[in-house]
Amino acid sequence: MIMWSEKYRIGIDIIDYQHRQLFNLINRLSKGKTENQIEVLKELVEYVKFHFSAEEKIMKKLIYPNYISHKNQHENFKKKILRFLMKYKRGNLSMLEIQSYIEDWISNHILYEDMKIGKFLSGKEIQNFSRSLFLLSFFFP
Numbered sequence: 001m002i003m004w005s006e007k008y009r010i011g012i013d014i015i016d017y018q019h020r021q022l023f024n025l026i027n028r029l030s031k032g033k034t035e036n037q038i039e040v041l042k043e044l045v046e047y048v049k050f051h052f053s054a055e056e057k058i059m060k061k062l063i064y065p066n067y068i069s070h071k072n073q074h075e076n077f078k079k080k081i082l083r084f085l086m087k088y089k090r091g092n093l094s095m096l097e098i099q100s101y102i103e104d105w106i107s108n109h110i111l112y113e114d115m116k117i118g119k120f121l122s123g124k125e126i127q128n129f130s131r132s133l134f135l136l137s138f139f140f141p
């Protein structure tokens with residue numbers, strides 16, 4: 001079980017919303033029959049792809065300095081959960097093990113990596129704001 005709390009808010013509404021959706025999917029993973037669990041895991045793979053690409057677009061727009069390393073983490077995680085899906089189908093891994101790995105990864109990734117994007121954006125906004133004030137001061141001394 002992974003519960004949303006304020007500590008996960010990075011301050012970019014669309015991303016915060018998607019993270020909540022991710023948490024909901026993760027919590028559904030170990031419920032129901034095996035066939036359903038496979039379906040939920042597939043749904044999670046698709047949502048993760050969609051969500052990562054949204055984050056990557058935002059990072060590109062912001063000219064975020066850690067873009068490459070952040071994107072690499074996304075790529076590795078996507079590969080990892082696809083491997084989990086195969087192992088689960090073969091019966092080599094339990095859904096609880098998969099769920100607990102995904103919970104840990106997502107939680108750490110949001111708190112340490114995604115959080116930096118939020119901070120970078122708020123720093124940028126302040127810079128732009130003071131830059132406008134600086135420019136205005138020439139016209140209205």
Ligand SMILES: [Fe+2]
Pocket residue numbers: 055070074109113114
């Ligand atoms: Fe991310």
